[in-house]
Amino acid sequence: MKLSGSLVAGAAIGVIFGAAVTGFVLSSQAPATSNDTGGRGPGGSRGGFMPAVTLVAAEAATVGKTLDIIGEGRAVKSVALTSEATGIVTQVNIAPGKHVSKGDILLKLDDAQQRIAIERARAQYPIAKANAERYASLKETEAASALEAETAFNNYKAIEADLRAAEFALSQRTIKAPFDGVIGLTTIEAGDYVRAGDPVTTLDDTSSIIVEFAIPQEASNLVKVGQGVTARLAAAGASEHEGRVSAIDSRVDAQSRTLKIEATFENEDGSLIPGTIFSVSTTSQGQEAVSVPGLAIQWDRAGPFVWRRGLDGKAQKVNIAILQRTDEKVLVEGDLNVGDYVVSEGADRVRSEFPLPEVKSHKNKAVSAAGVSSSGVFAAQD
Template sequence: MKLPGSLVAGALAGLVIGAGATAVVLTMRGGAPDASMAGPGGPGGGRGGFMPAVSMVAAEEASVGRTLDVIGEGRALKSVALTSEATGNVVEVNIAPGAKVSEGDVLLRLDERQQRIALERARAQYPIAKENAERYADLKETEAASALEAEAAYNEYKTIEADLRAAQYALQQRAIRAPFDGVIGLTEIEAGDYLRAGDQVTTLDDTSSIVVEFAIPQEAARAVEIGQKVTAGLASSGGGTHEGRVTAIDSRVNPETRTLKIEATFDNEDGAMLPGAVFAVSTTSKGEPAVSVPGLAIQWDRNGPYVWKRGEDGRAERADVSIIQRTDNIVLVRGAVEPGDMIVWEGSDRVRAGFPLPGDASQEDAREGAAAVGASGTGAAAGGGGD
């Protein structure tokens, strides 16, 4: 029976395609395997035959300290309430609330006419009394004057000298000057007002630095030391924080509250911190040594947490760790990890023991990588997908 031409052509085409496919398969099976395409036990070591895409970071030295979060109150480095030392009418007021003044600036002046008259009188009498005392001293040496006369002249000279100093001091009391550089406060006094000795004029604060006072429980006394870093931010808002140092620690515990008073000083040249404000204060002690790794580097399985580190042969090694403390996107650990070890922090879930890992990254690149993880918010989840 004669077959149709179309059927014969289709059969031939099928034979050609099948032969080609068979040749390809035989070629792949017969060829030597590529190292980069090897299975899990081969040289490539990647899942499905490929090296996993990972990023490395250097484990860093850290310490496990005790963190204290308390509330503190700020005050100026130096603060004073200026009061009048004398009584009289106000003739001059140079107080602009909130303005900066320098040491020695005259802030307020009282009527000083009477004091100037007394000073001029004492100045006029002083040289005469001094010359008289010297003349009688010379006369006493030649026995032209008695010792009693010389002593009387000397006493008169010393009395007038004291009157001169008293007149100068009384004149100085008529002016209220800034005792140090600072920011002037509010006042209700105006020229023409009558002041009595002891009346408060205004306040003066040196706000170049702010001292924040706070108290810690007596049990935490050893967790704070002079020079320790302290951060403070306004307790009532989400504003930025300021960094300072512990500058004073009280010598005794308050017997009523069982707390220890601490003072921390903050640079305030920009004027962002105000005296009297309430701050949220945080400080962490140095503590025991530990190792810092990104949170994303931590993996978990039934045996607990671990990380993948690059061994001496360049392949992945499991390093069991114990988590000591978490701070934002960083985890402090102890275990089979040392500062400087290269740790897998991105792609850890794709790594297996013996997989080849990239070469050493620079410390700068490692820090930039860890910062990128923290910025994306993934570093806070310290438990990635483990086995």
């Protein structure tokens, strides 16, 4: 088929024009060097800008074994109050759940008989004391025999004992709070007849709560006095409370082969109630390690690594070994020191020798880079 002359001429002009434009573009670009990244910015990013990154300082940490057990709470002081005497109740000052102070009167029994006994003894006491002193003086002048002086003295001491006994019997008719605390329930009302030994109510000092738990004998060396303990109710969403190990039993239970531990928790708001079952967790103090955010951990064929900001301000790849994970942190070991800055957010887009922002904040603060241009100039933000 024979082509027309105008069609051939148009095709030739198009080829010549395209070649000219291509040559112009190539001649305007800088020649490639040994450090040419093929049209990428520093670190090999496209478009001349690197993505934003965040630097976080590595922190000191220790790797310990965590024990999760069940514990039961009790008040730091707790007592079941009982009646020491028998009689009719005349006064009840027990309001369940009310906070009482040491010495507050909670219950009183009829004490008329005891008050009469005290009045009788107090009336006899000064007379007996005076007779004993007089007979002692007469004995010295031989105006009275030693037997008479001794009889007067013994009578004085007997009446003195009767007075103390009457006062003690009177004190038994009144039940007082032995310490500050929260009063419990009672079924006793004024007019009731109670006997010695009958339970009256309970009193708990809930300013602190002691949580008792037991650990296997194999883990006995993992818990020390003063070690931190967390406790929370078994219910979902329950708040977590921080406490310390306050006591460790001196021996392992022969039946269960467990060691009893006590941890003390402050309870100023009264949210912890004695008798409650808690989920308890404690972590032993272990070997020293370095803590970094979980987002800082990257992986390749060799294993986990992080990007560290070197002294020259550029990204350095540091191979690490993961020792332990927590909710937000990862404890690692390797060529990484406390205070070294590692890339947290954006670490998956960093490459070796990538320029990182200057560190101008404190070591516990993150530093983020808004962007890095192909000329190496970047904006840092504290």
